[in-house]
Amino acid sequence: MNGxxxxxxRAALTVFAEHTVAATPVPVIAxxxxxxxxTLYRYWPSKEALANAVYQDAKxxxxxxLTRGASAPEKAEAVLTAYRLMWANLVAFADExxxxxxxxxxxxxxSYLDAASQAAAREAEAPAVxxxxxGQRLGVVRRADPQLxxxxxxxxxxxxxxxxxxxxxxxxxxxxxxxxxxxxxxxPQESKEAS
Amino acid sequence: MNGxxxxxxRAALTVFAEHTVAATPVPVIAxxxxxxxxTLYRYWPSKEALANAVYQDAKxxxxxxLTRGASAPEKAEAVLTAYRLMWANLVAFADExxxxxxxxxxxxxxSYLDAASQAAAREAEAPAVxxxxxGQRLGVVRRADPQLxxxxxxxxxxxxxxxxxxxxxxxxxxxxxxxxxxxxxxxPQESKEAS
Amino acid sequence: MNGxxxxxxRAALTVFAEHTVAATPVPVIAxxxxxxxxTLYRYWPSKEALANAVYQDAKxxxxxxLTRGASAPEKAEAVLTAYRLMWANLVAFADExxxxxxxxxxxxxxSYLDAASQAAAREAEAPAVxxxxxGQRLGVVRRADPQLxxxxxxxxxxxxxxxxxxxxxxxxxxxxxxxxxxxxxxxPQESKEAS
Amino acid sequence: MNGxxxxxxRAALTVFAEHTVAATPVPVIAxxxxxxxxTLYRYWPSKEALANAVYQDAKxxxxxxLTRGASAPEKAEAVLTAYRLMWANLVAFADExxxxxxxxxxxxxxSYLDAASQAAAREAEAPAVxxxxxGQRLGVVRRADPQLxxxxxxxxxxxxxxxxxxxxxxxxxxxxxxxxxxxxxxxPQESKEAS
DNA sequence: TATGAATGAGTTTTCATTCAT
DNA sequence: GATGAATGAAAACTCATTCAT
Numbered sequence: 001m002n003g004x005x006x007x008x009x010r011a012a013l014t015v016f017a018e019h020t021v022a023a024t025p026v027p028v029i030a031x032x033x034x035x036x037x038x039t040l041y042r043y044w045p046s047k048e049a050l051a052n053a054v055y056q057d058a059k060x061x062x063x064x065x066l067t068r069g070a071s072a073p074e075k076a077e078a079v080l081t082a083y084r085l086m087w088a089n090l091v092a093f094a095d096e097x098x099x100x101x102x103x104x105x106x107x108x109x110x111s112y113l114d115a116a117s118q119a120a121a122r123e124a125e126a127p128a129v130x131x132x133x134x135g136q137r138l139g140v141v142r143r144a145d146p147q148l149x150x151x152x153x154x155x156x157x158x159x160x161x162x163x164x165x166x167x168x169x170x171x172x173x174x175x176x177x178x179x180x181x182x183x184x185x186x187x188p189q190e191s192k193e194a195s
Numbered sequence: 196m197n198g199x200x201x202x203x204x205r206a207a208l209t210v211f212a213e214h215t216v217a218a219t220p221v222p223v224i225a226x227x228x229x230x231x232x233x234t235l236y237r238y239w240p241s242k243e244a245l246a247n248a249v250y251q252d253a254k255x256x257x258x259x260x261l262t263r264g265a266s267a268p269e270k271a272e273a274v275l276t277a278y279r280l281m282w283a284n285l286v287a288f289a290d291e292x293x294x295x296x297x298x299x300x301x302x303x304x305x306s307y308l309d310a311a312s313q314a315a316a317r318e319a320e321a322p323a324v325x326x327x328x329x330g331q332r333l334g335v336v337r338r339a340d341p342q343l344x345x346x347x348x349x350x351x352x353x354x355x356x357x358x359x360x361x362x363x364x365x366x367x368x369x370x371x372x373x374x375x376x377x378x379x380x381x382x383p384q385e386s387k388e389a390s
Numbered sequence: 391m392n393g394x395x396x397x398x399x400r401a402a403l404t405v406f407a408e409h410t411v412a413a414t415p416v417p418v419i420a421x422x423x424x425x426x427x428x429t430l431y432r433y434w435p436s437k438e439a440l441a442n443a444v445y446q447d448a449k450x451x452x453x454x455x456l457t458r459g460a461s462a463p464e465k466a467e468a469v470l471t472a473y474r475l476m477w478a479n480l481v482a483f484a485d486e487x488x489x490x491x492x493x494x495x496x497x498x499x500x501s502y503l504d505a506a507s508q509a510a511a512r513e514a515e516a517p518a519v520x521x522x523x524x525g526q527r528l529g530v531v532r533r534a535d536p537q538l539x540x541x542x543x544x545x546x547x548x549x550x551x552x553x554x555x556x557x558x559x560x561x562x563x564x565x566x567x568x569x570x571x572x573x574x575x576x577x578p579q580e581s582k583e584a585s
Numbered sequence: 586m587n588g589x590x591x592x593x594x595r596a597a598l599t600v601f602a603e604h605t606v607a608a609t610p611v612p613v614i615a616x617x618x619x620x621x622x623x624t625l626y627r628y629w630p631s632k633e634a635l636a637n638a639v640y641q642d643a644k645x646x647x648x649x650x651l652t653r654g655a656s657a658p659e660k661a662e663a664v665l666t667a668y669r670l671m672w673a674n675l676v677a678f679a680d681e682x683x684x685x686x687x688x689x690x691x692x693x694x695x696s697y698l699d700a701a702s703q704a705a706a707r708e709a710e711a712p713a714v715x716x717x718x719x720g721q722r723l724g725v726v727r728r729a730d731p732q733l734x735x736x737x738x739x740x741x742x743x744x745x746x747x748x749x750x751x752x753x754x755x756x757x758x759x760x761x762x763x764x765x766x767x768x769x770x771x772x773p774q775e776s777k778e779a780s
Numbered sequence: 781t782a783t784g785a786a787t788g789a790g791t792t793t794t795c796a797t798t799c800a801t
Numbered sequence: 802g803a804t805g806a807a808t809g810a811a812a813a814c815t816c817a818t819t820c821a822t
Contacts (some may be wrong), residue, residue: 047818159347236794555694
């Protein structure tokens with residue numbers, strides 16, 4: 001991906017996040033990128049293809065944040081540490097790439113996503129699934145379908161970022177409380193309640 | 196809202212949920228509703244106006260589900276019961292109106308939502324906020340900004356429904372586990388972990 | 391023409407004069423007339439047919455004003471008197487039916503005018519042509535193609551009514567001056583200028 | 586205004602003059618101009634905006650004809666000369682730009698005319714008003730509101746062009762007679778009649 | 781390579797007209 | 802006779818894409 005392409009993908013992410021892919025005219029992307037509308041077609045055959053490129057770029061960026069410094073926990077205590085690291089990475093991504101997050105949220109079942117995009121989506125969840133599995137093996141994560149737990153967790157995180165956007169950002173204390181709350185959701189229920 | 200309008204709003208919900216407002220041509224809505232495209236403009240001045248009507252209708256339906264049988268808990272034990280009722284209502288809504296849920300998720304920050312739609316959105320959260328507040332007063336819900344907890348909870352629920360859609364539905368056991376997990380997220384942390 | 395028809399024709403005249411036939415939707419005419427849109431089609435087969443009816447009605451009204459009290463002048467002095475009467479009738483029409491005048495101005499070469507409308511248009515000019523001819527025979531009106539003089543005269547009158555509309559009406563003195571000026575235009579040039 | 590714009594404005598003038606702005610579909614303008622319908626919207630945001638551009642263009646052309654070779658008359662005899670020049674210019678305009686004249690007549694009180702168009706309309710009358718004023722100062726033009734005289738004169742001229750269109754053109758003698766008749770309308774009444 | 785004017789198919793919207801009540 | 806909801810064809814307008822420069 002050369003300089004022009006990078007420029008275009010970045011610009012497209014910005015405008016796609018603010019509106020929608022369908023609601024964003026190509027000339028608007030081009031203007032934001034500082035190129036002519038025709039230029040775009042030198043690199044992608046259609047707006048949809050560009051949207052896929054943007055999607056994959058964002059998902060990969062997300063994945064790379066999530067796996068930063070991660071290693072499979074071998075002892076029960078390491079799971080919480082690994083979770084906290086992953087949470088910190090998540091927060092960093094939300095902080096540094098808010099448009100990427102906003103964009104990704106809205107593409108969940110976008111009909112134009114191609115195979116590569118769907119693969120990127122699956123790949124993004126892998127590290128979290130691994131952590132859940134490890135935690136379950138070590139007895140510190142609730143026994144439930146890992147995919148279900150991932151969906152709860154990421155869903156909660158996304159809910160949080162919506163609040164963050166609405167409120168113009170969260171305090172570190174808020175992020176911390178959210179982290180704790182979600183960890184509580186993941187850990188096994190003790191005798192404290194009779195389901 | 197007369198018969199034709201109801202037909203159109205229902206049809207629009209279906210097709211908006213599947214694609215997006217921007218990506219759905221008016222004739223497609225009309226065909227789904229079994230009316231001519233022009234008919235739509237007898238009742239709403241534009242597609243956007245119709246989308247707002249659909250949004251408000253869906254939000255109100257959601258709110259009515261959420262408040263079914265609800266009453267303010269006066270004792271600590273009643274909070275969990277009230278939570279379970281609300282959860283059951285949520286699940287019932289997801290089960291009976293999956294398109295409404297799918298549509299609502301995607302409109303969070305849609306730029307065309309008017310004041311009435313935004314009011315409907317706020318109103319939908321009120322019963323949950325009330326429950327959280329009551330639970331906090333009675334000491335059975337974690338001390339944190341209620342809005343933050345709501346966002347976590349609804350976010351998790353939405354994440355769950357995405358999984359449900361992808362998997363073609365969840366088992367009652369899954370819904371139950373999710374309910375328990377989220378309740379764990381909401382209850383105060385005990386000594387089990389050192390934040 | 392029954393009561394409903396009269397109502398509709400009057401209403402149509404009002405809205406056609408303000409906008410244009412092409413720019414006026416049928417429902418707008420109907421609302422102004424206090425009937426349903428469908429009612430209109432009980433009396434005329436199309437909007438164009440109604441416009442023709444309105445045109446003929448307005449032209450006939452114009453003609454009837456113009457011929458009020460008129461008689462062919464037999465002596466030279468009677469021509470000026472006849473002219474003044476006709477002018478007074480013209481002014482009365484402009485005063486009492488400003489919308490009719492405004493409407494007629496704009497239909498000059500409207501492509502939808504049918505044969506009956508065109509006949510009505512021709513008929514409207516007849517009394518003025520007769521007066522011009524009589525005046526010429528008696529030597530008090532300039533020798534020139536009567537049709538040309540009619541066009542100059544009615545054109546000047548129309549120009550005047552535009553000014554009147556713009557200024558919110560003219561004073562009697564203004565109307566009088568205009569009358570005199572136009573009469574000067576019609577009378578033969580004396581030796582006062584060398585063409 | 587580039588080549589395409591000029592083409593479109595010219596084409597629009599032609600078809601607007603023949604029908605009406607409201608009665609002329611955009612594709613008809615486009616076909617006449619030899620461009621695609623969409624092209625029009627690169628340059629004007631709407632058909633109305635284009636109509637305003639056409640109006641201003643026509644009015645300016647009219648004004649430029651009217652002021653050709655004109656200079657303020659300083660002696661009484663020069664007023665008639667100046668009038669004849671202006672008349673010749675008017676006739677030249679009618680001859681060379683009949684569609685412009687036809688179009689302008691019909692837009693007098695068009696509700697879509699914007700501020701710029703209305704300014705252009707006012708400006709077009711200025712040279713004639715100046716001449717009338719000068720003539721009045723020098724005692725060779727009838728004492729009456731200059732605006733009133735302008736309206737009579739232009740009205741008469743417009744009436745004439747209608748006759749010309751209907752008859753397929755006027756002879757030079759007719760134009761000459763009309764010129765003389767209108768000049769008679771403008772000059773002060775002598776003792777020849779007792780108003 | 782890059783441009784951006786032009787295209788034309790597709791979209792939204794309007795409105796004359798019909799017809800069941 | 803009158804109504805006005807519904808129709809659908811036509812109008813206005815948008816925008817992804819092409820292509821001459």
